[in-house]
Amino acid sequence: MEINKTLDCIGLFCPMPVIKTKMELENMKSGEVLEILADDPGFIKDLPAWCIMSGENFLEIKNENGVVKGYVMKK
Amino acid sequence: MKDKMTIILFSGEMDKAIAAFTLATTAAASNMDVTIFFTFWGLNILKRSVIATSKSQNILQKMFNTMSTSRLPITKLNMFGLGPWMMKKLMKKSKMASLDELMKLAKQLNVKYIACTTSCGVLGLTKENLIDDVNEFAGAAAYLAEARESKVNLFI
Incomplete structure (x- = not known):
């Protein structure tokens, strides 16, 4: 997976x-991939839920030793 | 058509306002149109200055606006203002967004504020007493017209 930007x-x-x-994706082009690093465990459920509401393409979310890494492709 | 969310913000406590604005900003960032209707104690959140008195207010209104201010208490452990101070410190330390930050975000995300004209009238509050972010001054019917179309409706 090619990552265009990390937040x-x-x-x-x-x-x-x-x-x-949401604000970061606004500055990106369609088809680009944003990687988000977080440590709020709620984000694991929040990111896919937000993608459903906003229509953005949810790719993946994983927890690596307490660091949550999420991937979204701009619609 | 975008989904709608409407919130009646009746309470004037900082913790309840943070809950309301957390949901409002998240909804606005999730492709929803969000309207917050501020009434009764909720108007304290919109006051421009701590003590929102003006010459046109009668003595009772002046007393009220001196005692009930934009220095918001918290629901539990208020301890005459020590609680909110402690909570703000804790929130800053743990990098949680403050009410001010959430309100700035809400405006960036086009959350609409309606101030209840009845509550404003009772308390003698005018446009000059409230922050410029207020979009409309209206009553129950204006709120209901929006709420009946909304998928999420909260009373806080």
Whole structure:
């Protein structure tokens, strides 16, 4: 998977990671992939739920030693 | 058509306002149109200055606006203002968004604010007493017209 941009949301709580994701995607082109790093465990459920509502393409989310890594492709 | 969310913000406590604005900003960032209707104590959140008195207010209104201010208490452990101070410190330390930050985001995300004209009238509050972010001054019918179309409707 080619990552076009990485957004660091480590240390931030809900709703900030989701809102920053939305704002970051606004500056990206269709088909580009955004990687989001977070440590709020709620983000694992929040990111796919937000993608359903916003219509963005959810790719993957994983927890690597407490760091959550999410991947979204801009619609 | 976008989905709609409507919130009645009746309470004037900081913790309840944070809950309302957390949901409002998330919904607005999730492709929804969000309207918040501020009434009764909720108007304290919109006051421009801490003590929102003006010459046109009568003595009771002035007393009310001196005692009930934009310095918001918290629902539990308020301890005459020590609680909110402690909570703000804790929130800053843990990098949780403050109410001010959430309200700035809400405006960036085009969340619509309606101030209840009845509550404003009772308390003697005018446009000048409230922040510029207020989009409309209206009553129950204007709120209901939006709420009946909305998928999520909360009373906080």
